[in-house]
Amino acid sequence: MTPIAGPCTLRPMASEIAEITAFLGGTPPFDTLPVGEVSALARVVTVSYARAGDVVLESGTMNDRLYVVRSGSVELRLAGEELTARLGAGSCFAYPSLLRGGEVRNTTIALEDTLLYSLPAEHFHRLRKDAPSFGAHFADDEAQRIRHALKQQKLGRMPELDRTSLEELVRRGDPVSCPPDATIRDAVRVMRDRDVSTLAICTTAGLVGIFTDKDLRNRVVAGETPLDQPVSAVMTEGPRTLSSHASVAEAMAMMAAGGFRHIPLLDSAGNLISILSATDILAFMGSNAIDAGMAIAKAPTPEAFVAASKQIDEGFAAMVGSGFHAIHAMRFTSALGEAAHRRAAELAEAELGPPPVPYALVVFGSLAREEQLVGSDQDNGLVLSDEIDADGRAYFERLGGRISDLLNDAGFVYCKGGIMAKEAGQRLTLGDWQRRYEHWIDSPTEDAVLRATIFFDMRCVHGSQSLVRELRRAVIGKVAASPLFISYLARDALRSKVPLGIFRNLVLEKSDDGHKVFDAKAQAIMPVIDVARTLALAHGIEAVGTVERLRALAEGGKMAKGDSQSLEDAFLFVNELRIAHQAVQVKAGDRPDNAIEPASLSPLERDYLKDAFSVIRNALDSLRRNQAGGIA
Amino acid sequence: MTGGDWLAGWRFARRLKRLANADGDARPLADYAKGAWPVRGSPAREAPFLALDFELDGLGTGAHVLQAGWLPFDAGGIPLAGAEARDIRSGKTLDDAAVTVHGIGEERARKGEPLAEVMPELLRALSGRIVIAHGASIERDVLLRTTRKLYGMALPVRSICTLAIERKLHPGLVGSEPYRLATARSRYNLPPHGQHDALGDALAAAELFLAQLSRLPADTSLGSLERLAVGH
Numbered sequence: 001m002t003p004i005a006g007p008c009t010l011r012p013m014a015s016e017i018a019e020i021t022a023f024l025g026g027t028p029p030f031d032t033l034p035v036g037e038v039s040a041l042a043r044v045v046t047v048s049y050a051r052a053g054d055v056v057l058e059s060g061t062m063n064d065r066l067y068v069v070r071s072g073s074v075e076l077r078l079a080g081e082e083l084t085a086r087l088g089a090g091s092c093f094a095y096p097s098l099l100r101g102g103e104v105r106n107t108t109i110a111l112e113d114t115l116l117y118s119l120p121a122e123h124f125h126r127l128r129k130d131a132p133s134f135g136a137h138f139a140d141d142e143a144q145r146i147r148h149a150l151k152q153q154k155l156g157r158m159p160e161l162d163r164t165s166l167e168e169l170v171r172r173g174d175p176v177s178c179p180p181d182a183t184i185r186d187a188v189r190v191m192r193d194r195d196v197s198t199l200a201i202c203t204t205a206g207l208v209g210i211f212t213d214k215d216l217r218n219r220v221v222a223g224e225t226p227l228d229q230p231v232s233a234v235m236t237e238g239p240r241t242l243s244s245h246a247s248v249a250e251a252m253a254m255m256a257a258g259g260f261r262h263i264p265l266l267d268s269a270g271n272l273i274s275i276l277s278a279t280d281i282l283a284f285m286g287s288n289a290i291d292a293g294m295a296i297a298k299a300p301t302p303e304a305f306v307a308a309s310k311q312i313d314e315g316f317a318a319m320v321g322s323g324f325h326a327i328h329a330m331r332f333t334s335a336l337g338e339a340a341h342r343r344a345a346e347l348a349e350a351e352l353g354p355p356p357v358p359y360a361l362v363v364f365g366s367l368a369r370e371e372q373l374v375g376s377d378q379d380n381g382l383v384l385s386d387e388i389d390a391d392g393r394a395y396f397e398r399l400g401g402r403i404s405d406l407l408n409d410a411g412f413v414y415c416k417g418g419i420m421a422k423e424a425g426q427r428l429t430l431g432d433w434q435r436r437y438e439h440w441i442d443s444p445t446e447d448a449v450l451r452a453t454i455f456f457d458m459r460c461v462h463g464s465q466s467l468v469r470e471l472r473r474a475v476i477g478k479v480a481a482s483p484l485f486i487s488y489l490a491r492d493a494l495r496s497k498v499p500l501g502i503f504r505n506l507v508l509e510k511s512d513d514g515h516k517v518f519d520a521k522a523q524a525i526m527p528v529i530d531v532a533r534t535l536a537l538a539h540g541i542e543a544v545g546t547v548e549r550l551r552a553l554a555e556g557g558k559m560a561k562g563d564s565q566s567l568e569d570a571f572l573f574v575n576e577l578r579i580a581h582q583a584v585q586v587k588a589g590d591r592p593d594n595a596i597e598p599a600s601l602s603p604l605e606r607d608y609l610k611d612a613f614s615v616i617r618n619a620l621d622s623l624r625r626n627q628a629g630g631i632a
Numbered sequence: 633m634t635g636g637d638w639l640a641g642w643r644f645a646r647r648l649k650r651l652a653n654a655d656g657d658a659r660p661l662a663d664y665a666k667g668a669w670p671v672r673g674s675p676a677r678e679a680p681f682l683a684l685d686f687e688l689d690g691l692g693t694g695a696h697v698l699q700a701g702w703l704p705f706d707a708g709g710i711p712l713a714g715a716e717a718r719d720i721r722s723g724k725t726l727d728d729a730a731v732t733v734h735g736i737g738e739e740r741a742r743k744g745e746p747l748a749e750v751m752p753e754l755l756r757a758l759s760g761r762i763v764i765a766h767g768a769s770i771e772r773d774v775l776l777r778t779t780r781k782l783y784g785m786a787l788p789v790r791s792i793c794t795l796a797i798e799r800k801l802h803p804g805l806v807g808s809e810p811y812r813l814a815t816a817r818s819r820y821n822l823p824p825h826g827q828h829d830a831l832g833d834a835l836a837a838a839e840l841f842l843a844q845l846s847r848l849p850a851d852t853s854l855g856s857l858e859r860l861a862v863g864h
């Protein structure tokens with residue numbers, strides 16, 4: 001063709017498909033390439049279409065193209081079997097085969113009707129060599145892919161992620177937005193004033209982009225973009241969106257696949273209702289344990305402390321819902337409980353001034369064993385240095401009262417039995433505590449032991465560790481040398497009724513509303529705790545947690561390893577049931593209890609439960625023979 | 633091959649034959665005729681296609697071509713390496729409405745190439761291929777009209793209309809909206825295409841055709857799809 005005469009022949013972007021250039025230009029790692037390179041690449045793209053279920057690439061064949069999902073999604077299966085990854089729009093695949101010379105190991109199947117772009121291998125190799133950012137993407141992505149696969153496996157165990165819609169995670173309402181022609185300066189001011197890290201860029205027609213703190217860092221500051229430029233110049237244009245009805249799992253997959261942390265959510269009419277961030281999902285999954293702990297630990301005022309502590313229940317329900325094991329859920333709740341006690345003491349000290357003598361805040365019972373669930377009341381007390389005087393006692397009366405009040409406000413309600421720092425009987429000097437324990441140990445009565453067992457699970461959460469260590473040492477040493485006291489402990493443990501008939505049928509009592517229920521705590525958990533405590537104390541073991549006690553017993557040769565393991569399993573299994581039960585109640589806004597209806601369990605769970613009961617009964621039988629002097 | 637296919641095939645071959653000896657200015661027609669044309673009874677999935685779109689300055693028979701975009705492809709994929717887009721030179725004052733829709737200003741249209749220069753290139757690309765377009769009758773008409781004007785002979789064209797296929801695959805939808813290119817594409821999970829230029833529209837139609845093919849029986853013949861387009 002003869003060129004048209006004149007200075008400007010203007011066959012402007014003659015054969016360029018703006019659509020494809022724009023898509024590649026906004027898709028990692030192509031977005032790191034120079035504009036000219038992207039246009040050139042667009043010209044060597046081949047577009048193809050796969051219907052849902054179609055095999056795009058088959059394991060064992062040879063491949064010489066790099067694929068990018070344009071719309072729809074594909075699933076990669078290693079050797080056609082095990083699920084390895086699900087990829088949505090903007091994701092690259094098939095490059096591992098290019099890296100190893102063409103052999104395809106992942107069968108790729110279209111999950112939905114899918115439009116694909118593909119590029120010849122030679123361009124992939126050339127860019128990997130010439131453009132470091134491009135090459136790095138594929139190096140990183142290998143590891144990412146494995147992480148993604150692991151995450152996917154976990155997803156299988158977390159049905160809650162598939163069932164929970166994003167709507168439940170975010171606050172509905174007008175997201176903070178600004179028009180695309182606003183200057184960067186104005187946009188950032190809006191973000192500061194409204195205290196958001198993500199800004200929706202909207203025209204009257206709807207969402208056109210988002211602008212995040214990260215964009216501010218990378219595109220404005222590092223990119224040295226003048227602040228009077230329109231925000232549209234630095235926003236992420238046409239972000240991927242999800243329906244607010246989409247599941248958490250879908251959002252996770254989209255974020256993992258796209259490598260971004262924000263997804264605008266649209267309602268069914270297509271209106272922007274919120275911007276979901278990765279933090280929202282992490283919070284939902286309970287990975288905010290640390291954040292929640294931080295919020296409690298750093299609460300500047302009693303009000304902030306109470307507000308932060310109220311998050312514990314929700315965090316617990318979310319953790320359980322997303323498939324965390326019982327033991328982790330208990331640890332999480334206990335850790336936050338401990339943080340709350342410590343902060344309550346610190347806030348009280350801040351109000352009343354520094355303590356006149358060393359003291360320790362101790363917790364008893366489940367919190368001491370790190371087995372606390374939500375809805376527990378407070379069981380605590382103060383160990384005071386023996387040097388205390390009358391003024392000092394007055395100080396600790398106010399301090400103990402303040403700690404209990406703060407905890408009560410924060411959801412750790414007052415202990416009905418008076419085991420709390422608010423009560424004078426729980427604010428003793430080290431010497432007085434020792435005498436109290438000695439009294440229990442030397443002259444036990446059934447009634448006194450019943451009320452005293454909780455004191456043998458003790459842990460220091462604030463103040464002078466050494467005071468508590470001294471007390472514990474003295475108590476443990478004394479108990480181990482007192483077979484009479486041990487026999488009382490054992491007999492106390494034997495009072496619990498394990499609901500298992502001779503023919504392995506569940507023998508249950510009717511609850512108030514006439515349903516047959518069993519009390520998971522009284523009839524299964526407490527017996528295990530009692531067995532572990534009794535044996536640990538009998539053998540001078542200092543561990544406080546039930547599982548730790550059982551393990552220490554097995555290691556010390558005081559209990560058969562198999563028995564210890566079975567008891568631990570039974571303990572964890574019933575706790576799983578109990579925790580799941582309580583998570584449902586917490587989510588429904590009910591007060592958590594321990595009354596489980598066997599009818600609500602699956603046949604398999606009922607079978608496991610019977611096994612657990614028989615393990616517990618055997619342990620109690622053994623305790624009767626060996627520690628209770630054959631009585632009871 | 634059905635009787636209709638045979639007849640239509642014979643008619644097309646006879647008309648190509650008439651072009652075989654064209655020379656001088658009409659030489660491109662002879663080259664077009666020499667292509668390896670697929671038989672109508674062969675499976676559509678094995679045939680070569682050319683997605684084609686013209687942007688016009690109006691809807692009437694006198695409308696001027698402002699832009700032409702085309703892409704050769706087959707059922708296996710659409711390689712963009714073969715994509716071409718040409719602004720066509722037009723000295724005429726442009727229809728305001730069309731200018732707005734296509735975003736092709738008078739300035740740019742004046743600087744385009746004369747149709748006489750673009751057409752031979754298009755004919756080379758089209759030789760042996762079946763035109764794919766959404767509402768293919770427009771592209772057919774433009775090809776007939778412009779070749780008659782340039783070469784004195786109307787071009788025999790084989791075409792498949794994605795709109796006609798859509799009416800067959802999804803019959804009975806109310807009104808014309810469900811059959812528009814963008815609406816039809818969304819039924820196949822194809823992404824929205826914002827562009828209103830000739831090449832963008834040609835690609836959009838080609839993608840739609842691939843999606844439609846994935847819904848049709850594997851042995852669907854070329855002729856059965858070409859027949860759908862006829863009369864549109």
